[in-house]
Amino acid sequence: EIVLTQSPATLSLSPGERATLSCRASQSVSTNLAWYQQKPGQAPRLLIYDASNRATGIPARFSGSGSGTDFTLTISSLEPEDFAVYFCQQRRSWPLTFGRGTKVEIK
Amino acid sequence: EMQLVESGGGLVQPGRSLRLSCAAAGFRFNDYAMHWVRQAPGKGLEWISGITWNSGTIAYADSVRGRFTISRDNAKNSLFLQMDSLRPEDMAFYYCAKDRSSTWFEAFDIWGHGTMVTVSS
Numbered sequence: 001e002i003v004l005t006q007s008p009a010t011l012s013l014s015p016g017e018r019a020t021l022s023c024r025a026s027q028s029v030s031t032n033l034a035w036y037q038q039k040p041g042q043a044p045r046l047l048i049y050d051a052s053n054r055a056t057g058i059p060a061r062f063s064g065s066g067s068g069t070d071f072t073l074t075i076s077s078l079e080p081e082d083f084a085v086y087f088c089q090q091r092r093s094w095p096l097t098f099g100r101g102t103k104v105e106i107k
Numbered sequence: 108e109m110q111l112v113e114s115g116g117g118l119v120q121p122g123r124s125l126r127l128s129c130a131a132a133g134f135r136f137n138d139y140a141m142h143w144v145r146q147a148p149g150k151g152l153e154w155i156s157g158i159t160w161n162s163g164t165i166a167y168a169d170s171v172r173g174r175f176t177i178s179r180d181n182a183k184n185s186l187f188l189q190m191d192s193l194r195p196e197d198m199a200f201y202y203c204a205k206d207r208s209s210t211w212f213e214a215f216d217i218w219g220h221g222t223m224v225t226v227s228s
Contacts, residue, residue: 044202046215056216087152095168096142096157098152098154
């Protein structure tokens with residue numbers, strides 16, 4: 001099973017700041033990685049698929065990069081609605097696995 | 108509007124069974140693979156099962172293999188999860204999720220709101 005390690009666990013930032021979230025895989029997943037956003041009481045929402053492709057309707061301030069074992073989700077300038085938990089997910093091999101999440105909170 | 112609506116959750120005793128359903132609308136259901144993903148309260152996400160468009164490929168997480176069965180009825184735009192021999196550790200919100208792909212498992216681009224399963228005596 002591929003283990004995804006997300007860091008940091010919590011990121012405290014102010015609106016307008018840049019957020020950089022990391023996801024590291026225990027073995028190469030090529031670019032087979034997705035990112036999701038989840039707000040309290042809501043289902044997750046797909047942000048990025050295949051490491052760097054924005055899903056439909058996702059604002060351009062969200063970007064993904066990386067390949068192999070190291071991946072980054074960047075939010076260029078935090079909006080109030082971006083404070084949430086973010087998960088990465090790999091599809092390189094079964095079982096599909098998620099990271100434990102990074103909480104982006106208001107500083 | 109594309110949407111998924113889960114039903115069938117509730118309180119069940121350990122060792123008993125429960126069947127979850129997911130009704131799809133707003134997209135061609137039989138064009139896409141589908142999944143079940145669960146989340147224990149306050150915890151992370153766990154993929155538990157996926158099924159391709161024609162049920163030709165089915166996969167399970169180790170934690171549920173042999174106890175849970177995923178199925179779909181394309182004529183009724185519905186996805187199902189039969190859960191047998193339930194354990195306390197199965198207690199979670201269960202989400203139905205649509206895949207971006209029809210023939211493989213990629214990413215989950217549409218999610219339902221979830222249905223809660225509580226396993227307790």
